[in-house]
Amino acid sequence: MNYILSLLIIGFIHLVHSKIDKDLQTFFKKNKCDQKCTFESGNLTFGTIDLFPSSCETVCADLQLDQRSNLTENELTSVFKNMKHLIGRLKVLNTNYTSGKFLSGLESIECDGNGMLEWGENFKLLEIGLINLTSIICYRVDIWQNFNLTRLNMPNLKILFYPWSKYSLPVKESYIALTFLSTDFCITTNEMATTINVTDYISYKYCEPVLDDKLCKEPVKGCIEIFGDLEITDDTDLEIMKTIEIIYGSLIINGTDIKDFGFLESLKYVASLEKNMEAIIVENNPKLNNITFPRLKVPRPEKLFKIVLCFQKIRSTMKSSIRFTNNNEIISLDPSLCINLRKSMKLDDEYIKINDDNCSEFEETL
Template sequence: MGLKLLILLALLCDFGASKENETPKFASSRKFFEKKHCGEIHPDKETACIFNYDNVLRSTIGFFPTHCSVVCADLFIGKDCDLTEEELALAFKNMKRLIGGLTISGTNYTSAKFLAGLESIDTGSEQNILFEDNSEMIEIGLTNLTSIITDGWLISSSPKMKTLNLPNLKYTTPAESEYTHVELWIEKMEPNFCITFDEMEQFLNIRKADLTNIAANYCEPTPEDDICTKPAKGCTRILGDVEIGPDSDLNAMKSVEAIFGTLTIKNTSIESLNFLESLKYVAPLGTGSGFKRFPALHGKKAVIIMNNPYLSNYTFPSLKKIRSEALHQIVFEHNRYMTPEQCIRMEDSLYMSRGPTVDGNTCVLLKVQSLKIVEQSQMIFLVASIVICLMLLLGIGTGIFARWCIRNDNEYQQFDKY
């Protein structure tokens, strides 16, 4: 107990001493660390130790709490870092949870495997995860990372990077409650970088991951990927665009679970989407003309459904998630009427950052239009009711007046006889 108290006092002294000259950015991190109870000793769990230097250098690494599995720090490993990958691996070998930001920028390291023991990262709302301008980096290599809490992760400008190698990442959630997704940005990469099919399925399985901004292509298929290039009986994965037309064999689509391209359904007589009974993911990738400057305008849509006059059931039986950099990720045009409720239900079930459009209208606009139609119908009904009532009243009034005239005329005739 005495040793734990000494450790706590040392941590708090170091924590307090560094506050005098801290920048506003560092001060905001301090508040986050306090919120996360960094430096406190908990009898029922491990202490969250503090590293009070945001720059990782040979002169600061001696202060890193190498014995701790939970570390509070904004780790910045930059071009001035004079430590080898082996030395970094030795310093970080016991760290499993990082509370704070992580930036690796401008280095010559071949990977981030010196952080291979890291299982979770919680950056808070003031920090993010950033890998950029690492000229020799071939992969990220955080092989044990399973969860991240952050608002964004940027991977950029690493010319030798070939793949991510994040095989166990399963959970993401935004640091701030007002955000609904964690944005994964991959940009300014060379053509040798690619996303594997397993990686894409893995990311698509993470509900709150926003995969809109991935400027990359798919890797070349291997036999182990079990990839088809067109629909066929028993095929589960298709690389490339799939178009369902009036003469397509719908039975060939029943086993398909993932389409790594755009799905188009047009000019058919289908009434429902039940023939896509196994489809879980639709995810086109590609860095075609205009992609880097205007991805929302030039990017490939995930799903296009048009000119299907009998289609009334718009439910995808098994679809979990789609990704597309296009402004409109799912497009419905010139089909049978889709209700606002159907549109909103699809948007919610797929947890989309950009919802579907129906004849150019978003779900919200579709709802507004529907309400306007209802209001117009109610107004027409009200006006019609008033007119009918007036006509009835006028009709009744005319009848009463006619009867009164007839009665008076009869009385006058009787009086005239006398």
């Protein structure tokens, strides 16, 4: 009986693994993977290195580097020197590598529906170092327990999303998570901007940026991005605000005579990393009677590879991302204002506070 049970268990395990392999093979087939450029061994080690299609620019693989890989960073650099596009999955786990620059030639990664990009428990890793990577088309990017990691160093990354409808798959939540890294870890403004179309789990600081005519610490004519908190008061020149698209910090509107947010006509994204601080704080504005934002409103669909994307608009380390306090009393008396704001930004109820109340508490009065 035990023998039969063992056979059944082994058969079940084999079936599960076969199913996973079959799914990945189907994905490879859809992407027209060249058999000569497919690495079927998965784990790259000294014993499998000769099987890797090192002459191919596009490689299809469930590629994993781990404690068994016993290959130096120089050896990996040589193996991967021609690879520009990876179709499948990539995991780098429990290694002694200090940098991922052995993959610096990589320009794109496209995962299957079960695939992800994962770097975990690489305790000597200082940077990811994928300096030429421009797109990650994976539903999940997980970078965790790399305790000495201080930088991503992925300066050219522009695209991070997963096109579920392209592969007729059930939609899951796409996200990037950066957890349990060095206390000195920081993320650049360019890297943060790339996460705009996915849910992110990032609670670290910004790297000090290189300022130019477009990225400014103080709003001046022509600025498109603001680094740091942007406070708008009664003395602020609202005309200058019309060109600002992104705030890497919090938006604070305090003590003004504004009636609406029309002067923020270009603002698309507010990303605060400050602990215990909302992304948007609006207080002491007695004439304010319209609380929706022109471009932070309904996410503007954008097309990429014929897939429609909807971008998230604000992010904060706090669950309550938007706070209104002591403004025109109509904001508290008219529940539709809060409800319309919540719906227009597709936020959960607890994301918006008006005098410490959620939208649902106003909705009950309708």
